[in-house]
Amino acid sequence: MTGSSGQSGVLEQLLDLHEIDQQILSMEGELKRYETELTVAEEAVARLESALEAVGGELxxxxxxxxxxxxxxxxxRLRLDRLRTRVNQVRNERQYGAATLELDLARQDIRKLEDNALQKLQVVEDLEVRRAALLTELENARAQAGPLRDEAQARRQQLEEELAIKRDRRHNLAIRIEQRVLGLYDRIRAGRTGVALAPLTDESVCGNCYTAVTIQQELQIKGLSALVCCEGCGVILYPGDLKR
Ligand SMILES: [Zn+2]
Known part of the structure; x- marks a missing residue:
């Protein structure tokens, strides 16, 4: 077991490392948010493009x-004209009856065909309206995705540069920390939240999950005589008034 001042040194090193790790984590989070936002915008454009293509084909x-x-x-109609001519040319009642019957049937057919043609034209019109609406939506989506792409590009580059510097600093800090302690720290940090250290509060509970510590642990933490992990969340606890 290292002495009081040694343990305080270790904790200070870990706190420095923790601070930079938290910064890296938050920058990585920001980077991810930019990418997600951009992906969402680009997917919206792609979706509208393919919808527009489908409507174009339908149209x-x-x-x-x-x-x-x-x-x-x-x-x-041409056939109807020919039938009318024939009606005018019939020579007897029987022929007249047959020709007018045919004429009536042809008129009925024409009405059906005209209805059908009107329906088809309505379909065309509806599709044109839909296409126009999609075009407007697509223009809006593109207008949104464009600047977002430029902004994300710039911010991503900046973040990546900053991250490279932070990771470099992290490396330089980490190599000075005792292997066993660093291993413990990294294992704790690999957990869900990325938090590896928390202060012991004035009420002698973990500053991360508020689990109480035993009196012996409290003495160890405050006396800097050992590295104590919280029994609730596993983080390394340090005195709330640790000088940094
Ligand atoms: Zn805890």
């Missing part, structure tokens, strides 16, 4: 169908 097919049904109406 093309709908226009073809509408043109086809208009042609069918035109063809039927």
């Amino acid at each position: 093309e097919r709908a226009r073809l169908e509408a043109r086809g049904s208009e042609r069918a109406v035109d063809d039927k």
Whole structure:
């Protein structure tokens, strides 16, 4: 066991390391948030692009169908004209009856075909409206993603430079710490929250999870006679009034 002053030195080293580790963690978090934000924006653009492409394809097919049904109406009208001519040319009652019947049927057909053509045109119109709305949405999404990309690019570069410096400092601090202590610290920090150290509060509880320590542990912590880990959350506890 190291002496009082030695333990205080170790704790100070660990606190320095912890501070820089927390800074690195928060910078990494910021970097990740930028990337997530950018990914979300870019995914929105991609989603709208593919939706627009799908509507474009649908529109093309709908226009073809509408043109086809208009042609069918035109063809039927020509046929109707020919039937009218024939009605005028019939020679007897029986022929007249047959021709007018055919004419009536053709008129009914035309109405159906016209209805059909109108429906197809409505489909085209609806798709055009949808496409216009998607185009507006896409423009907005692009207008949002563009600056975000530039901003994220710049901030990412800056953060990465700062991180490189911090990691370098971290390395220089870590190599001065006793291997056994560093190993303990790294194991604790590998936990969920990344917190490895906490002060013992005035109420003699862990500053991280508020679990109480035993009287013996309190004496060890305050007397800097041993490294004591919290039994609740596992962090290394240091005296709240430790000089740094
Ligand atoms: Zn704790």
